[in-house]
Amino acid sequence: MEPVIRPLIDEDCFEIGLNHIFPMADAARIAGEESWLCPDHLDPAMEKVRLGMKSWLVRAGGRTILVDTCIGQHKERPRHAAWHRRGSDRLLRDLAAEGLAPNDIDLVLCTHLHADHVGWNTRLEDGRWVPTFPRARYAMSRREVGDWRALAAASDVPVNHGAFEDSILPVVDHGLALYVTAGDELAEGVTVEALPGHTVEHFGLHLHRREGAALFCGDAIHSPIQLRVPEWTSAFCGDPDLAVATRIAMLDRAAEEGIELYPAHFRGAGSLRVRRDGNAFGPA
Numbered sequence: 001m002e003p004v005i006r007p008l009i010d011e012d013c014f015e016i017g018l019n020h021i022f023p024m025a026d027a028a029r030i031a032g033e034e035s036w037l038c039p040d041h042l043d044p045a046m047e048k049v050r051l052g053m054k055s056w057l058v059r060a061g062g063r064t065i066l067v068d069t070c071i072g073q074h075k076e077r078p079r080h081a082a083w084h085r086r087g088s089d090r091l092l093r094d095l096a097a098e099g100l101a102p103n104d105i106d107l108v109l110c111t112h113l114h115a116d117h118v119g120w121n122t123r124l125e126d127g128r129w130v131p132t133f134p135r136a137r138y139a140m141s142r143r144e145v146g147d148w149r150a151l152a153a154a155s156d157v158p159v160n161h162g163a164f165e166d167s168i169l170p171v172v173d174h175g176l177a178l179y180v181t182a183g184d185e186l187a188e189g190v191t192v193e194a195l196p197g198h199t200v201e202h203f204g205l206h207l208h209r210r211e212g213a214a215l216f217c218g219d220a221i222h223s224p225i226q227l228r229v230p231e232w233t234s235a236f237c238g239d240p241d242l243a244v245a246t247r248i249a250m251l252d253r254a255a256e257e258g259i260e261l262y263p264a265h266f267r268g269a270g271s272l273r274v275r276r277d278g279n280a281f282g283p284a
């Protein structure tokens with residue numbers, strides 16, 4: 001069976017100031033790009049970047065996989081109003097529309113452990129956080145789990161919006177964490193890939209397909225704006241220089257080899273193929 005890929009939407013659109021997400025942005029660099037960036041990825045005044053939150057459902061190699069789990073439901077996120085005690089269950093409804101229940105998920109890949117990528121790892125049941133996908137193993141970086149554990153232990157206030165305690169630790173405590181490293185094969189034709197920079201051990205998931213590979217690349221790229229200016233890196237990248245180098249290498253390879261990219265935060269169709277365009281890139 002050929003692989004099947006579907007987006008599951010947790011949040012269709014949120015706006016963030018161009019200079020808030022990309023502190024070094026100069027709007028003049030993207031003048032003239034309105035026709036393909038607006039209105040899906042940029043507001044018409046070109047001041048606000050428009051992003052979404054999506055999880056990718058991948059059925060391949062006999063397994064049913066989710067890449068990232070977005071913001072989640074009922075989480076205490078007092079420092080982020082739009083995430084605080086959210087009621088939306090859209091992501092699970094999108095899953096149901098594919099004919100699947102949480103029990104059908106075999107594997108969750110956490111590209112990294114930021115609060116907007118692990119939220120649906122758990123759900124609230126009788127006042128406790130339990131794994132949303134009880135049959136799944138949750139693939140993640142041992143090093144990143146260790147780093148967040150140490151930071152959470154050393155801090156009196158929630159770090160990472162409290163996501164370690166409510167969205168990662170319950171999975172680990174239920175024995176469902178699967179610690180992976182780059183090169184690990186998670187199913188036939190499905191391999192973990194290193195895309196470091198946004199976080200120290202940020203992962204991608206590489207899917208071999210007959211019509212060309214797919215790369216689920218998480219936050220290695222946040223917006224299609226970065227095709228034009230890949231050196232603009234987000235304010236949330238832990239190692240900005242490494243994030244830029246990883247992004248440029250990834251875009252180069254995607255253009256060269258015809259790899260289709262599936263990032264976490266693109267709106268619209270959500271995936272894209274890219275081409276080289278002078279010193280930068282464009283949509284293919």
Ligand SMILES: [Zn+2]
Pocket residue numbers: 114116117219264265
């Ligand atoms: Zn993110």
